[in-house]
Amino acid sequence: MQHKNIVILGTGGTIAGKAASASDNIGYTAAQVGVTQLVAAIPALAAAGHLLVEQVAQIDSKDMTFAVWAHLAERVHYFLARDDVQGVVITHGTDTLEETAYFLQTVLDPAKPVVLTCAMRPATSLVPDGPQNVMDALAVAGHAGARGVTAVCAGVVHSALDVQKVHSYQLDAFSSGDAGPVAYVEEGALRVLRDWPLGQQKRGLHAIELVALLVEAAAGGTWPRVEIVMNYAGASGAVVDALCHAGVQGLVVAATGNGTLHHDLEAALLRAQSQSVSIVRATRCVNGRVLSKPGEALADSRGLSPVKARIALMLRLMLSGSQA
Ligand code: SIN
Numbered sequence: 001m002q003h004k005n006i007v008i009l010g011t012g013g014t015i016a017g018k019a020a021s022a023s024d025n026i027g028y029t030a031a032q033v034g035v036t037q038l039v040a041a042i043p044a045l046a047a048a049g050h051l052l053v054e055q056v057a058q059i060d061s062k063d064m065t066f067a068v069w070a071h072l073a074e075r076v077h078y079f080l081a082r083d084d085v086q087g088v089v090i091t092h093g094t095d096t097l098e099e100t101a102y103f104l105q106t107v108l109d110p111a112k113p114v115v116l117t118c119a120m121r122p123a124t125s126l127v128p129d130g131p132q133n134v135m136d137a138l139a140v141a142g143h144a145g146a147r148g149v150t151a152v153c154a155g156v157v158h159s160a161l162d163v164q165k166v167h168s169y170q171l172d173a174f175s176s177g178d179a180g181p182v183a184y185v186e187e188g189a190l191r192v193l194r195d196w197p198l199g200q201q202k203r204g205l206h207a208i209e210l211v212a213l214l215v216e217a218a219a220g221g222t223w224p225r226v227e228i229v230m231n232y233a234g235a236s237g238a239v240v241d242a243l244c245h246a247g248v249q250g251l252v253v254a255a256t257g258n259g260t261l262h263h264d265l266e267a268a269l270l271r272a273q274s275q276s277v278s279i280v281r282a283t284r285c286v287n288g289r290v291l292s293k294p295g296e297a298l299a300d301s302r303g304l305s306p307v308k309a310r311i312a313l314m315l316r317l318m319l320s321g322s323q324a
Pocket of ligand 1: 012013014015030059060061062092093094095096118119120
């Protein structure tokens with residue numbers, strides 16, 4: 001049987017990290033090993049004839065930029081449009097993986113699978129977790145019925161909407177929170193636990209037009225400025241006021257509990273909103289979502305975490321600007 005190609009795009013991360021000693025799992029430098037070398041080091045893949053491999057970036061994902069996101073979206077879109085491509089796997093750092101996953105899902109809403117994977121230990125580790133994660137990601141990308149953007153780590157498949165890094169060290173570092181994972185990967189086979197997540201796009205632009213807009217905005221430095229502020233004991237409005245003064249276009253507030261805000265912070269956010277700064281209220285709780293009550297003055301994030309709500313708001317502002 002003729003296999004379609006699976007594309008592996010490298011962006012860096014711990015999965016491509018190097019330490020001076022094989023017993024050092026934390027004192028490494030991320031993004032050192034090329035994706036071609038990573039793939040070549042996995043014996044089961046070395047001989048596989050249906051892999052296309054490309055280095056899109058080589059960064060520690062804490063340093064993710066809009067330019068890398070725009071370039072990545074462009075490459076993923078290019079490969080998915082090819083008839084000979086079954087799906088795309090992206091090797092990525094764990095630290096902002098959930099943001100890239102949500103970004104790609106929102107921009108591309110792909111009918112084919114796009115699977116982000118990663119590692120918590122560097123490639124030089126005595127027992128690295130990256131190779132198995134790549135194998136699992138390929139199993140997901142090759143699975144009939146898989147679609148949209150997912151993340152695979154430690155044998156667990158998470159949807160882009162739900163995935164969140166919840167552990168700073170353990171190999172199984174991600175959670176899907178209340179929603180639960182989409183599937184488990186067991187020896188190359190998927191045990192699917194729930195319906196494959198569908199896109200929820202309602203936008204006027206096709207993916208190709210949106211990607212072009214993102215590339216242009218990244219090159220021109222015109223991505224809307226959206227920052228995240230947090231509610232906490234003793235919070236004030238000072239940060240919000242300073243950000244408004246600096247020209248911020250949108251603010252996501254990581255509120256306490258069910259969207260609650262210190263009255264001083266809330267007053268500053270309402271002031272900002274009255275000056276045309278877009279405000280979205282998310283919760284800083286790891287699980288659950290803000291359940292809005294009638295008459296709330298600040299919009300809620302519709303279940304998105306603060307970092308994903310920020311991406312949604314940036315894209316919304318960018319689209320409203322482009323259509324103005
Ligand atoms: C990164 O996010 O690039 C470094 C940390 C990791 O991949 O675990």
